[in-house]
Amino acid sequence: MSDALALLAEIDDVGRDPRGGWSRPGFGPVADELRAWFAAQAEAAGLAVHPDANGNVWAWWGEPGPDAVVTGSHLDSVPGGGRFDGPLGVVSALVAVRRLREAGFRPTRPIAVVVFAEEEGSRFGVACLGSRLLTGAMDPTALPAEAGLPHAGGDDAALARIGRFVELHVEQGRGLADLDAPIGLATGVLAHGRWRMTITGRGDHAGSTRMQDRSDPVVAAARVVLAVESAALAVDGARATVGRIEAVPGGTNVIASRVELPLDVRAGDGGAVRALVAAIEEAGALEAARNGCDFAIERTSWSDEVVFDDALRSELDGVLGGVPALPTGAGHDAAVLAAHVPTAMLFVRNPTGVSHAPEEHADDADVDAGVDALERVLRHLAS
Template sequence: MGAPRGSGAVPRFWQGQTPKTTLDPALAGDLCAMFSEIEGVGGPGEDPSRGYTRSAWTAQDLALRDWFARRAGSLGLRVGTDSAGNQWAWWDSPHGPRTAVTCGSHLDSVPSGGAFDGPLGVISSLAAVASLQRRGLTPSCPLAIVNFSDEEGARFGIACVGSRVLTGVLDAERALGLVDAEGREAREILREAGQDLSAYGADPELLASIATHIELHVEQGRALADKGAPVGVATHIWPHGRWRIDIGGEANHAGTTPMGDRDDALVAAAALILRVREIALARGARLTVGRLGIEPGATNVIPSRVRLWVDARAGDSATLDAALADLAEWSPLNESLTPATSFDEDVRERLCAASTRVLGAATAEGTAAGHDSGILQDAGVPCGMIFVRNATGFSHTPREYATLADCTAGAAVLVETLEERTRAR
């Protein structure tokens, strides 16, 4: 078995970089080939500043899901979808509880996002399996690659929907009742995409079969760049969540209503947004208002209601709780909350050992970004993460960037870890 060899195509963002100059030219060639294959899906066209828009369950996301199934099938993997809509590609072997080794990430994106957030983890996992097959590995346990659905939460407002539903953290009925910006319910959208809603929900049996899950991801900051390290191993994830605040006012005519007689919900929301920033600075937290819903939404009508969402994160739970307490008078409604997550110590040590064998050193760091692997870890699945250096330090923007050499180094650490975990004994 083995993946079809690439045509030598190099995606636009790696033009001028060649696989021959990397740690593993064959592995780098696979990365180039696969990124080239998906480059045009929801992509920037002739304007790189537009980034990639691949929201969950849109035509772009469905095209990527089809691509994943084809690519995994070319490796001889058995492809299927779990009860939460996540795709799995299995390299099977005799198994039982806590025997499977899994890896992967997601393919959806935020609006106008970067090329690497999510796809790098999925593509690296596919390339890693191809590399293991070239080495003639016969795994002693099941090995699977996952493409988690709706990780970014850009469409329905809740991040990591696929992993949250899979683990039962997010109730199936609540997930199906989520509504996008066009007023369409997730239930309708998933049904149109072919998802079996009769069985939609958690899958404890699948979770119980996983002995180790590893997620490779581009770093969403510049810690590795500052340390001069191409690859890092995650230690923990900050506690984080999303809260919704509704602010009421009174609609009236924009021309005939004197300024002093107005009850403008958006003016009140603007004051709150400034207060959110003040609280974050005072508490040492990270609070962001990145989404607003304004009613009735007409240029010549004074806003009667504003719904805004606060993304809240902090280095520890006490700091996060204190920041949220400062917002209590606005009655924020929690829509998702992920506690501080420490990754499995054994998995972390294996990743550090693999990094040392491949690169001569290991760099460990925490992250303020949420990930599906954090959801699985909190559900009792032993997890670990590999970070690839982000040369710009920017994330959730077209400026996000990782070199071919660094991406190959990260994928090589993944290959080493998977081989060590699945080698026949």
């Protein structure tokens, strides 16, 4: 077993979901356990650990200062997620730094490994929360009080220390598998937004209300989900997903009064996403009206199309001897940082392309190839 996979195995029981996979929301007992584990591993590797007010944890090789080379990822997960999404980047960074130290490498720039908080948005519904707070892309007063971050927000000092940021991540797709390549570099991230669709009907009794007398928002919601699929299929390369249906009040013998549907939409650029959401809104209103219900849609988060730094990607491609370059439809903390500092992403092959599910996977040899690539990249950037 590779060093990186051995580290992954140490947290296999943390947040294990009895339904399958791992459920590791940020800002809770599971997240605290993972943060403590990371801090212990970083200190054992000779790094100085410094949490920030936004829930991110930094581990420094050298005095924190400007022009640092920063790598890392996240440890939280979606409900029932896989074991590689996020943690692979963290353990690979720890192993790469440890190897450099053991080889006697002396960086001329400080190196930091960072664990960003709540990248998946499982706790508060906001993806890349830690990096958004750090960069000032999100107002911390919008968070619920239980977030426990009373002084959080834009951290100009921390952001100014980052000279270049490189995030290693298992590929969430099968681009590298189709190219038969163990590692690759990201060109950019598709535009991505989240919305909340609300369908309001009339609550009533499941036994005493005739079918023809109902204004059932659950039936309308079923039609809206199908309309979302149809609208997305009509746009080349687009993705639209309803991953959860919340009926209120949620009783088995109760006709719901309201249904909320979180909506995730992604496409090649912001204009395509907005056009697709407009089509979904039109179709949703029509389908809701067919069942005597009202329809509303509200945006909850937005990330425009991201193009990673071309010069940095070209530089790293030279260091790695030429590797495939491909876009991704998945959001990442690297995409948030890209608006502020030169940023790159390394992908490790996922043989099936499955992600956000227990079947997510990377072979031992490919994990090793990712660590080797990251070690070379850090050595180059910190020299």
